[in-house]
Amino acid sequence: MNVDRVKAFESLRQALTAAPLLLMPYLKLPFKLYIDASGDGLGAALHQVQIINDKPVEGPICFISRKIKPTESRYGASQMECLYLVWALEKLNYVPEGWFFLKHMLRWQIAIQEYRGNITIVHKDGNIHKNADGLSKWPLPNNIDNPAYVPEEASPQIPIEGISVTDLNTTFFEEVRNSYTQGKNCSILCQLLNKDCKDNSLIHALDEVWKKSYDEGRFHLLDGIIYHRTKHTCVMTFVD
Structure with a gap:
């Protein structure tokens, strides 16, 4: 066994035994x-x-x-x-x-x-x-055995004909936030989605449909506004 082979063996052994610890x-x-x-x-x-x-x-x-x-x-x-x-x-x-x-x-x-x-x-x-x-x-196969698997979707091509962007007045968002005090489910969600909330018993006070969406992680609180997210949409939630 020559010097190059010894070095190659040592390098391989080092690589195999020095993997990063998680x-x-x-x-x-x-x-x-x-x-x-x-x-x-x-x-x-x-x-x-x-x-x-x-x-x-x-x-x-x-x-x-x-x-x-x-x-x-x-x-x-x-x-x-x-x-x-x-x-x-x-x-x-x-x-x-x-x-x-x-x-x-x-x-x-x-x-x-x-x-x-x-x-x-x-x-x-x-x-x-x-x-x-x-x-x-050198990625892993994109199949169900991979925790990072994403299935192929057959989504239809929907043309976007135009986009309208409106700069909403801050009063609008304030009215949306204030509306949450008038609705039981929204009021509870505001508390549950707050990072400082530790009272998980509030979940059981939600109506069944709202509780199901909350358990699925579909509600998000951003700048005091509640958003409901599905696979392809994200909509603002407010009390009418």
């Missing part, structure tokens, strides 16, 4: 989400900086990846970047005038808004962070 997530600390996409798949790595042996150490919480679907292989760069951000956020849970709008881009915009108060998006070149970059180049 940290237990600490929910009171911020997370770092690294994401990337290649021509073959999507990859994401969830990290966190924790104090270990009195020193701040950044380590991985989990890694996910999947192959891109046939329809996704035709996406441009901006669509792909939006896709892997929304995919990673949903799986890990924790417009200039004149632009061409695609319906899935509009959906993704709404999906990202749900997390806007808890995340900061920073763009990095793929060669800077190797975790998500590597996962996207």
Whole structure:
């Protein structure tokens, strides 16, 4: 056995025995989400900086990846970047005038808004962070055995003929917030969706239909306004 083979063996043994240890997530600390996409798949790595042996150490919480679907292989760069951000956020849970709008881009915009108060998006070149970059180049199969699996959807192409944007007066939103005091379910939801709420018994006071949607995680509180989210829509909730 020559020197090169010995070095190769030692390098292989080191790589196999020095895999990164996964940290237990600490929910009171911020997370770092690294994401990337290649021509073959999507990859994401969830990290966190924790104090270990009195020193701040950044380590991985989990890694996910999947192959891109046939329809996704035709996406441009901006669509792909939006896709892997929304995919990673949903799986890990924790417009200039004149632009061409695609319906899935509009959906993704709404999906990202749900997390806007808890995340900061920073763009990095793929060669800077190797975790998500590597996962996207050697992704796991996109099937039901993969926890990050996303099924292929046969969604019809719906043309967007026009978009109307209205700058609503702040009085409107204030009236919506005030309307919640007039409705039992909305009033309870405002309390339950507040991050400081610890009284889970309030859930049982909701009407059955509202409770079902709450249990499915369809309600979100953003700037004091309740939104109800389905697979393709996100609508404001108010008391008439």
